[in-house]
Each structure stands twice: as C-alpha cells, then as structure tokens.
Amino acid sequence: MRPSLRFPPQTTPSCKIQNCKTLAYIIGTFIYLIIGATIFDKLESSHEDVRRDHYDKNISLFQRQHNMSRGDFDRLTSIILKNHQYKKKQWQFIGSFYYSTVVLTLIGYGHATPTTSSGKAVTIAYALIGIPMSLIMFQSVGERLNSLITYCLKRLKRRFKKSEYVTDMELLTCEALLSVLTLLTGAYMFYLNEKWSYLSSLYYCLLTLTTIGFGDFVPLQQKNYNEYPYVYIFFTIGFILTGLTILASSSNLLVLKMVETDTNRIKTEQTIAHE
Amino acid sequence: MRPSLRFPPQTTPSCKIQNCKTLAYIIGTFIYLIIGATIFDKLESSHEDVRRDHYDKNISLFQRQHNMSRGDFDRLTSIILKNHQYKKKQWQFIGSFYYSTVVLTLIGYGHATPTTSSGKAVTIAYALIGIPMSLIMFQSVGERLNSLITYCLKRLKRRFKKSEYVTDMELLTCEALLSVLTLLTGAYMFYLNEKWSYLSSLYYCLLTLTTIGFGDFVPLQQKNYNEYPYVYIFFTIGFILTGLTILASSSNLLVLKMVETDTNRIKTEQTIAHE
Ligand SMILES: [K+]
Ligand SMILES: [K+]
Numbered sequence: 388m389r390p391s392l393r394f395p396p397q398t399t400p401s402c403k404i405q406n407c408k409t410l411a412y413i414i415g416t417f418i419y420l421i422i423g424a425t426i427f428d429k430l431e432s433s434h435e436d437v438r439r440d441h442y443d444k445n446i447s448l449f450q451r452q453h454n455m456s457r458g459d460f461d462r463l464t465s466i467i468l469k470n471h472q473y474k475k476k477q478w479q480f481i482g483s484f485y486y487s488t489v490v491l492t493l494i495g496y497g498h499a500t501p502t503t504s505s506g507k508a509v510t511i512a513y514a515l516i517g518i519p520m521s522l523i524m525f526q527s528v529g530e531r532l533n534s535l536i537t538y539c540l541k542r543l544k545r546r547f548k549k550s551e552y553v554t555d556m557e558l559l560t561c562e563a564l565l566s567v568l569t570l571l572t573g574a575y576m577f578y579l580n581e582k583w584s585y586l587s588s589l590y591y592c593l594l595t596l597t598t599i600g601f602g603d604f605v606p607l608q609q610k611n612y613n614e615y616p617y618v619y620i621f622f623t624i625g626f627i628l629t630g631l632t633i634l635a636s637s638s639n640l641l642v643l644k645m646v647e648t649d650t651n652r653i654k655t656e657q658t659i660a661h662e
Numbered sequence: 663m664r665p666s667l668r669f670p671p672q673t674t675p676s677c678k679i680q681n682c683k684t685l686a687y688i689i690g691t692f693i694y695l696i697i698g699a700t701i702f703d704k705l706e707s708s709h710e711d712v713r714r715d716h717y718d719k720n721i722s723l724f725q726r727q728h729n730m731s732r733g734d735f736d737r738l739t740s741i742i743l744k745n746h747q748y749k750k751k752q753w754q755f756i757g758s759f760y761y762s763t764v765v766l767t768l769i770g771y772g773h774a775t776p777t778t779s780s781g782k783a784v785t786i787a788y789a790l791i792g793i794p795m796s797l798i799m800f801q802s803v804g805e806r807l808n809s810l811i812t813y814c815l816k817r818l819k820r821r822f823k824k825s826e827y828v829t830d831m832e833l834l835t836c837e838a839l840l841s842v843l844t845l846l847t848g849a850y851m852f853y854l855n856e857k858w859s860y861l862s863s864l865y866y867c868l869l870t871l872t873t874i875g876f877g878d879f880v881p882l883q884q885k886n887y888n889e890y891p892y893v894y895i896f897f898t899i900g901f902i903l904t905g906l907t908i909l910a911s912s913s914n915l916l917v918l919k920m921v922e923t924d925t926n927r928i929k930t931e932q933t934i935a936h937e
Contacts, residue, residue: 402809409806412799416766419795423762423788424755430781431753438777445741453728466720467742478706480699487698491691495874497772502713506705507865513698514872520694524687531684534677590782597789599770602877642917 481612481620488624490514491521492631494600498608529635536561536636555644562637569633570596573626580619581606596630756887756895763899765789766796767906769875773883804910811836811911830919837912844908845871848901855894856881871905 450460476482477499486499490513501507540553540561570592578588583604591604606623607615725735751757752774761774765788776782815828815836845867853863858879866879881898882890 405809406806409799409802412795412802416792416796416799419792420759420762420766423765423792424759426784426788427758427761427776427781428753428755430778430784431758431776434778434781435751435753442741449738449741453730453734455728459728463724463738464742466717466724467739476707476710478703478710480703483702483706484695484699486702487695490698490874491695493768493873495770495869495876497876497878500876500878501702501706503705503709504861506702506709507861509701509705511865511868513701514868514874517691517694517698518872520687521691524684524691527684527687531681534680586779586782590786593786593789594770597793598768598873599765599789600875601770601772601775603772603775 475608476611479612485607485612485624487513487517488627489600491517492627493518493598494595494627496600496602496605498602498605525631525635526639528632529637529639532632532636533558533562533640555640558640559637562633562640565633566596566630566637569626569630573630576622576626577606581609592626592630595627596634598631750883751886754887760882760887760899762788762792763902764875766792767902768793768873769870769902771875771877771880773877773880800906800910801914803907804912804914807907807911808833808837808915830915833915834912837908837915840908841871841905841912844901844905848905851897851901852881856884867901867905870902871909873906 446460449455450457455463477486482499489496489498490510501510536558537553540557541551544551544553570589573592573595574585574589577583577591578585581588581604583591587604591606594601594604607620612620721735724730725732730738752761757774764771764773765785776785811833812828815832816826819826819828845864848867848870849860849864852858852866853860856863856879858866862879866881869876869879882895887895
C-alpha cells in the first residue's frame with residue numbers, strides 16, 4: 388500500500404492536484420527568475436557601461452605611454468590574468484585544507500582551483516565521496532545542537548517556574564537568533580580584518596552561509612597563509628563550519644516536522660481505512 | 663511523548679550513543695579534510711612553484727621590452743584585473759537571467775557579481791526569498807519525476823509479464839543512470855561548444871551539478887550573450903535545471919525512505935509500549 392501512497396497512478400485526483408502544484412511552483416520560480424533578471428539588468432547595466440568606457444580610456448592611455456601595440460597589450464593581459472592566481476601561494480597545507488573545506492561544504496569560492504589534470508580528477512573523486520559524508524556530519528551535529536538548545540531552554544524555563552515543554556517554534560526562534568548573531572559577528576570581524584566595507588562584509592557572510600560562494604570576496608587572500616595569525620585562520624574556517632551547522636540544525640528541525648506531518652497523515656489515512 | 667523521542671534528555675543511553683555517533687562523524691570529516699589537504703598540497707604545490715617562476719620571468723621580460731617601472735606595471739595589473747569583467751557585457755537580460763539562476767540554484771560561479779551597493783543589497787534580499795522557493799520547486803519536480811519513472815517502469819514490467827511492483831532500488835538505479843546520462847551529454851556538449859578538454863568539461867559538469875560551482879570554467883563567457891545561438895543558451899541553463907532536478911528526485915526518494923524508516927521505528931516503539 389505504501390508505494391501507491393507515494394507514487395499514485397497517473398489518473399487519481401490526488402495526483403492531478405500534485406501535478407498542478409508542481410506546475411505552479413515551476414511557473415512561480417520562472418517568474419521570480421524573470422523578475423530578478425529585469426532588476427539586475429536595470430541595476431548593473433548602466434554602471435557596467437560607465438566602467439567599460441573608463442576601462443577603454445585607461446588602456447589607450449597606457450598603450451600610448453608605453454608605446455605598446457594592441458597585440459602586445461593582449462599578450463600582457465593574458466599573462467597577467469592567467470597567472471594572477473600565482474601571486475600568492477594557495478596550495479600549502481593550510482591553503483589546501485581551506486580548499487578541501489570549500490569543496491566539502493559546497494561553497495566553492497574558486498579562489499584556488501586545481502591547474503593540473505590530476506588535481507582536477509582527484510577533486511572530482513574527493514567531492515563525490517566527501518560531500519555525502521559532510522552532509523551527514525552537518526545534519527548530525529545540527530541535531531545534537533537542537534538537543535542542547537532544548538535542554539538549555541528547559542532549564543531556563545524551570546528556573547522561571549514556567550511550563551517545561553519546549554515548542555518547535557521556540558527552538559526555531561533560538562536558531563534564527565543564533566544565525567543572525569553568527570552573521571553579524573562574522574560580518575564585523577571580516578570588516579575589521581579584511582578592510583571590506585560593512586555591506587560587502589555582510590554580503591560575503593550571507594553568500595557563504597547560503598553556500599552560494601561567488602568568490603568576489605574571499606578572506607585570507609591578501610598575503611600568504613603563514614603571514615596571517617593562526618587565530619584569524621581558525622576564526623575564518625570556524626565561521627564557515629559554525630554557521631553551516633546552525634543552518635543544518637534548522638533544516639534538521641524542518642525535516643523532522645515534515646516527517647511528523649507525514650506520519651500523522653499516514654496514521655489518519657490508516658484510521659479512515661480501518662473504519 | 664514525541665518531543666522526548668526527538669530530543670532525549672542529556673543522560674539517557676540513546677543520547678550518549680547519539681553523541682558518540684556525532685563525534686565520530688566530526689572526527690571522520692576532519693580526518694578526511696586533512697587527507698584532502700595533504701593530497702592537494704602534494705599535487706598542486708610543485709606545479710604552483712613552476713608557474714610562479716614562469717610568471718616572474720614573463721613579467722621582467724615585458725617590463726624591459728616596454729621600459730616600464732614596477733609601479734607602472736602594478737598599476738596596469740590592477741587596471742586589467744579590476745576591469746576584466748567589463749570586457750564582455752554580463753548584465754543584459756539573458757546575462758541577468760543566468761545570474762539569477764546561478765544564485766537560486768546555489769551554484770554561484772561568480773562569473774558576474776554585482777559591483778554596485780544596490781546590486782549587492784538586492785542580491786541578498788533576492789537570495790533569501792528565492793532560495794527556499796527554488797528548493798521547494800526542485801523537490802516538488804523531483805517527486806513528480808519519481809512518479810513518472812515509476813509509471814514507466816510499471817508499464818515496461820507489465821509488457822514483459824513480470825511483477826508490477828517497482829522497488830526503491832530500481833527507481834534509484836534509474837535515477838543514477840539518468841544522472842550519468844545527463845553528465846555525459848553535458849560534458850560532450852560543452853567539450854564541443856566551449857573547446858574545453860574532455861576532462862575539464864566533465865570537471866565543470868560535476869562541479870555544477872554538486873552546486874560547488876568554482877567558476878574556473880563557465881559556459882557562455884567567450885563572447886556577448888547575443889552572439890551565441892539561442893539553442894546553446896537554452897541548453898546551458900536547461901542542463902543546470904535538468905541535472906539538479908534529477909539529483910533532487912534522488913534526494914526526495916532518500917528523504918522519503920528515511921521518513922518510512924522513522925515511521926516504522928515509531929510504530930514498533932508504540933507497539934512495544936502497548937504490550
Ligand atoms: K556554491
Ligand atoms: K561557488
């Protein structure tokens with residue numbers, strides 16, 4: 388009976404409703420994408436044109452000053468761009484650890500990417516094995532964090548002589564507060580240490596914790612890793628891991644909520660079937 | 663009773679087992695990160711040194727040829743790097759749509775990033791609202807895809823006069839095959855159209871479908887969007903959306919499997935409690 392519950396034949400009414408729902412989600416997401424495209428086009432396009440003009444003028448000036456042909460200049464551009472990543476040692480142990488973290492958490496800044504074929508092949512294998520592992524770890528730690536918060540909330544409630552029962556809503560609120568706290572702490576620390584503007588720093592933290600990870604702002608990139616204090620390196624990697632754990636605990640709670648709803652639904656259906 | 667099932671008090675044996683499990687996951691993941699760091703350090707470090715030397719030599723040669731001081735050269739480098747993104751129009755409608763897709767799917771190549779403050783602020787808001795929406799869409803479409811595959815498998819089995827029942831294992835196998843097919847089709851198409859090596863193309867596809875998205879290989883970046891055939895633009899965005907849908911359908915199946923296990927566990931526990 389269970390499989391038919393999950394995958395109803397193509398003609399039942401519940402299946403039609405599900406199809407319509409899915410279609411609505413698809414259309415909704417596409418409309419949202421189109422809205423996004425329109426907004427970003429408006430916001431960034433004009434600025435892009437201004438910067439292009441500025442770029443072209445600067446280049447012509449430089450070519451005249453240094454008596455450089457267009458071909459020379461293009462060669463120079465390609466040297467500078469191709470080799471820019473080598474200005475800083477990316478692959479010492481700390482750098483490689485940072486790289487592995489960025490792969491397993493799915494953030495993928497792209498501040499360091501493998502240049503050798505073997506590096507690429509190993510990255511593929513490393514990711515395929517490691518990603519399920521790290522997802523399980525984050526879910527498991529997130530679940531433990533939920534336990535800990537529930538325990539603390541219970542103690543707190545007992546002290547104030549209220550009911551001992553902790554609702555899911557209270558738990559979610561706590562996690563939301565923790566997320567905001569992590570975000571603001573992170574943003575402030577990177578604002579101080581990386582000399583980014585506060586908006587850029589907040590933008591970096593949000594893009595990291597959502598695991599989008601554009602890589603336009605990446606901490607620890609202004610000098611070699613061994614020139615940074617260890618505390619700051621720990622803070623950077625710790626920020627990523629802590630932030631993602633808190634988000635995992637929220638998602639763990641939401642999945643469990645779904646499980647509960649599903650269980651209740653099945654129970655109700657079984658009760659109805661028995662009557 | 664349910665909340666204590668989910669968040670057992672800190673002293674029960676089941677809680678200790680859970681803590682130990684979580685600790686084991688954490689240690690396992692950290693060991694895996696250290697192994698990764700060691701391997702990538704070995705693979706990439708020596709190559710990095712060779713490239714650095716090559717870079718330094720090229721630069722000196724250029725400086726001598728064009729009678730350029732170190733200061734001049736650094737200024738030129740910064741102009742070229744800062745403005746490299748303006749060599750191609752990123753923010754027309756198609757580019758902005760591509761950008762929105764890359765944000766909502768959490769891939770975040772970083773091939774185009776907002777340069778204005780308003781662009782950054784809107785990206786933050788856009789992501790926070792849109793990501794839950796697109797996750798729900800992918801899960802919903804994935805669930806429908808599961809239904810469709812089950813339906814097709816049933817028909818196929820009926821034709822060959824076998825049992826009509828479709829197991830989860832058969833469904834997962836089908837999805838694994840579909841994933842591999844999408845991956846290889848994608849890799850081959852990008853190999854042809856972007857002139858990447860086959861390994862690079864496969865590496866790109868894997869990094870995209872895992873949503874890591876380093877951004878070292880990004881399709882549609884060699885000329886302006888309006889110079890590409892529409893079919894290829896559709897294919898690129900379609901590849902991302904299709905691939906992620908197939909992965910979502912596998913994850914939907916695994917979550918449902920977990921729900922089922924959980925339901926059975928609770929049922930068993932209730933039966934024992936009633937006896
Ligand atoms: K990413
Ligand atoms: K990324």
